[in-house]
Amino acid sequence: EDQVWRPSVLMMGWWRPYFFLSTEGVQLLLPDVVLSGPASHIVGFALVLLLCIADRFLTHRFGFSEPGASAVLYAAQRCTGGLVMLLLMSFNAPLFIWVICALGFGEWLAIRGSVSTTF
Numbered sequence: 001e002d003q004v005w006r007p008s009v010l011m012m013g014w015w016r017p018y019f020f021l022s023t024e025g026v027q028l029l030l031p032d033v034v035l036s037g038p039a040s041h042i043v044g045f046a047l048v049l050l051l052c053i054a055d056r057f058l059t060h061r062f063g064f065s066e067p068g069a070s071a072v073l074y075a076a077q078r079c080t081g082g083l084v085m086l087l088l089m090s091f092n093a094p095l096f097i098w099v100i101c102a103l104g105f106g107e108w109l110a111i112r113g114s115v116s117t118t119f
Contacts, residue, residue: 018091019091019093020092021092021093021094022092023035023041023092023094026090026092027090028044028047028048029083029086029087045098048087048095048098048099048102049105051080051084051087052084052099052105052106053102053105053106053109053110055077055080055081055083055103056103056106056107056109056110057106057109057110057113058073058076058077058080059077059081059110060110060111061073084099084103087099
């Protein structure tokens with residue numbers, strides 16, 4: 001029997017291999033963390049913001065620590081960076097934009113914090 005390619009073969013739950021606009025039903029890293037209403041959107045986007053801020057702070061901190069602590073901070077940053085990458089790979093356009101904005105805000109906070117502690 002010939003295998004016929006069908007777009008439905010590419011669908012894996014809520015994930016789509018192209019950008020889409022609806023955030024309803026999108027998973028955030030875990031199967032039980034799903035955007036499904038106003039409250040879940042607020043909590044989900046707050047968690048994404050905290051993850052992005054943590055990622056940017058860890059990026060800035062591991063260079064200023066002792067070698068042993070620096071290695072642990074580097075490993076933690078690689079974990080947060082990987083989780084951020086997975087969020088970006090959701091292909092959900094609003095979530096993608098939110099992650100980029102949250103990373104920018106986290107970077108601004110981290111730079112602002114490192115400048116104020118340097119002087």
